[in-house]
Amino acid sequence: MSSPVRQMTHRRLPPLPGVAPHRRQTQRSPAADMVITGVTCNPALVPHHSSRSVHSSSTMYARSPDLQPETVTQFLFDNPDFLDSFVQQHVHEDKIRQWSQRKHKVQGHNPVALTNGDLIKDQRSNWKNCVQSKKWRILQDLTKDNTTNKARVFTELAACAAESVNADGHNLYLVDEQNQLFLASKSSRNQRAPTACVGRIEPRTSLPAYVAYTKESLLTNSLLGDPRFPLGMGVETERGVSAIAVPLLHGNNLILGVVELYRNYGSMPFSPEEEEVAEMMLVWADICMEYVEMYNSMMKQRKLNDFLLAVTKSIFQDIVSMDTVIMKIMNYAKKLVIADRASLFLVDTKSRELYARIFDTGRVEEHIPQKEIRFPMDRGVAGHVASTGEVLNIADAYTDSRFNRDVDLQTGYRTKSILCMPIYNRGNIIGVVQMVNKIDGVFTKADEESFETFAIYCGLALHHAKLYDKIRRSEQKYRVAVEVLSYHSQCNDEEYMLTKNVPIPSDIPDILDYDYSPWAIDSDHKPVYVLYMMRDIFKMHSHKNKNEERRFDLDDMIRFTLTVRKNYRNVPYHNWAHAFSVAHAMFTVIKTSEHRFTPIECLALYVACLCHDLDHRGKTNAFMVKSASPLAAIYSTSTMEHHHFNHTVTILQNEGHNIFKHLSSAEYKQILSDIRHCILATDLALFFANRSRLQDIADKGEFSWDNADHRRLVMANSMTAADLCSMYKPWKLQVQLVDVIMEEFWQQGDQEKIKIGYVQNPIMDRDKVNELPESQVGFLVGICLPCYEVMAQILPETKPMVNGAVANLKKWRELADKEALEKEKEKEREKQTEETQDEVIKEPPVTKPSDDVNVTSEKSTLLPADVLDDSASDTSFLAADKPLPDPPSGRTSNTSVPSEKTVLSSQSEESR
DSSP states (O other), rough: OOOOOHHTTTOOOOOOOTOOOOOOOOOHHHHHHOOOOOOOOOGGSSOOOHHHHHHHHHHHHHHHHTOOHHHHHHHHHHHHHHHHHHHHHHHHHHHHHHHHHHHHHHHHHOOOEESSSOOOOOOOTTEEEEEETTTHHHHHHHHHHHOOOOHHHHHHHHHHHHHTTOOOOOEEEEEETTTTEEEESOOSSSSOOOOEEEEOOSSSSSSHHHHHHHSSSSSEOOOTTTTTTTSSSSSSSSSSEEEEEEEOOTTTTTEEEEEEEETTTTTTTHHHHHHHHHHHTTHHHHHHHHHHHHHHHHHHHHHHHHHHHHHHHHHHSSOOHHHHHHHHHHHHHHHTTTEEEEEEEEEETTTTTTEOBBBOOOOHHHHHHHHOOOEEEEEEHHHHHHHHOOOOOEOGGGOOOOOOOOOHHHHHHOOOOOOOOEEEEEEEEEEEEEEEEEESSSSHHHHHHHHHHHHHHHHHHHHHHHHHHHHHHHHHHHHHHHHHHEEEEEEEHHHHHHTSSEEEEEEEETTOTTTTTTHHHHHTTTTHHHHHHHHHHHHHHHHHSSOOOOOOOOHHHHHHHHHHTTSSSSOOOSSSHHHHHHHHHHHHHHHSOOOOOOOHHHHHHHHHHHHTTTTTSSSHHHHHHHHHHHHHHOOOOSSSHHHHHHHHHHHHHHHHHTTTTTTTTHHHHHHHHHHHHHHTTTTTTHHHHHHHHHHHHHHHTTTOOTHHHHHHHHOOOOOOOHTTTTGSSHHHHHHHHHHHHHHHHHHHHHHHHTTTHHHHHHHHOGGGGEEEEEHHHHHHIIIIHHHHHHHHHOOOGGGGHHHHHHHHHHHHHHHHHHHHHHHHHHHHHHHHHHHHHTTTTOOOOOOOGGGGGOOOOHHHHHHHHHHHHHHOOOOOSSSSGGOOOOOOTTTTTTSSOOOSOOOGGGTTTTTO
């Protein structure tokens, strides 16, 4: 229904009696015709649209000699637009406020009182007279002034509605969780003292209960005797006769409360238009509450986020032990839901038990004696939650059959309410947190939601704490293992004293000869030879820096050398003897060639050669990767070479092993970088690119010793040349070394047959031993000679490497040709046998006893008879005329002769 004001505005009014029609000829100012006491009229401020009516009316009333107040009153009723325009333009805001206050005093106004006795401020609300104001302003003021209490928001809104319809009083009823109405506020103390609860929401009781039941507003002018609500208003009053009850609804048609407006006996009853005004005012309750709840939710979430951030920082920054994390979780959990005590139980999935070492006894100390208890997962509230994953919110623990009273009987503590929630990690329950006795009542749904978020952080914290404990225990185990290994992998005092008592010779004849045989040196004397060469290279640095003191410590050099020897494994080829031979080859290059390596680079080259195969397992990088070795998981490229370098650094870090301790910090960093570069260069996968770059620079004549990159290319190529030194040694020695190399390859091939069923590289198949000469020819031509030739191009003094390799290549080609000829003869014999087999059938020959003994060895199939004889008897080519030890029984080669780094491993697709 439209309001009376609206009806008057749009109604066409008849002219007043005795007033002539309006004439347009004369126009006079309204101020000249009509004077209102206390008001100053300014014609310029009168709106244009109302000037016509003002002029017409004032002219008519000026002509009438009997102008009376009743006539003016009637005029204002007939022209509400004029009154509205006049007040807005000519009456000051303070004057309007004075009028309002006078009217307020005349009608009488009682302050709004809440049921708890507290008074709302005894003054008009900021927006009580804003019926004609914009509704966004009402909403803004409501949400700004009342953002924490639903009752306060609805109380202010109810007072505004009561003021807008000139009600004598009003009551506010709200709906609680049990779907009952309770009085939230009342506007008069003359009413009888009500009880907090008005009753359930149902018809035929009271007016607010009926309106809450129907969810529709109601206007009644006869409160007594209406069968729909025989009890009348919710708050009993003796004077109330007319009432408007408006429900407060949420957006989903959920009843929030009821506003009851009433007029006492003697006042004019409410009209339908006033009911409509009250509805229009109270319809904003839903929007106001939605904004208020949104704001409260945001503030609550912000506080929760701040709380969780503080929890996360505290837990993850102070991870020292599992118990510390558990104690912090319990303390923060109590603060989150305002609980009296907390407990955290962890799940043992193997025994299906819950266990805990720390219990909250009401104290805040974090250092509580640890005494672990365990109980099955099917016992108590915590066991039920751990078994089912269900969240339990128990208001009265003693009425729940799942509650175990034994703890209360033992401690004397009374458990009332319980909130128990599981803690998940990766979808599995790892623990249970139990909150006991909420301080200000019972645990609510909001507590569950907040604690559910907190439980996620608990799971992460417990998971990381467990990992930290495992890492800490693993670290301790690692330290123990390192201590044990260092004891067994380092040289002992007896070895150290034996080596120290052997004098280092001042000169070793023929040691700088490229044909020198390092394998002829006794194993116990090799460390002395290493010390001789290492001391000589250290002295190169001292000679260049004459003003400096000696740059090495002999005791450290002895321990370092003996420990390096001890960390080479007992494999056929990549062992200590091989490392010694490579170090000797590099020493020969350094001492005989006219190079311009710096003393630090010379020292790095020599130490890198000595350590370049530390802890080698006798297997290639490809085998380590395909067999899923832990080393392959650590190093994705150059697997063994990275391990050799890291092992070198480990030895240098041992006490009494740092041979570089007298170097400056810059020199120390430089020499470690050079050693790493040199050891990685022994990977044949990197050789081809390095040699190609160096060959290109040398062919163009651009090589310069002053260029650090050029020197590093020469260092890398020199490492490969020294690593393959067995290929340019005298023929008789080289044959024995190749035999040892092949034994290591064949052992890897045997393991490949077992693991994958076949040998990936034919050269590692001992069943194809007859292909050895041909593979050696390919290896010399594809890798060795290109390496030696570019070396000789940069360092002409290394030409003996090329000569020795060329001589050995000639021998291997003769054997390869002989093997090819034998294959041709074998094929011819097989062909003849197939042709004669169809024509003649002969009796099987009788086997003679001598035929069983006439069996040649594998070596006899490879080498001529004169070579076999020489290699077995003539050892005069070995240094110091020391013969090689006899091979162990059952071996076809001298395995005590450690051979070079697997030269045959280069039989890859690139080398071919």
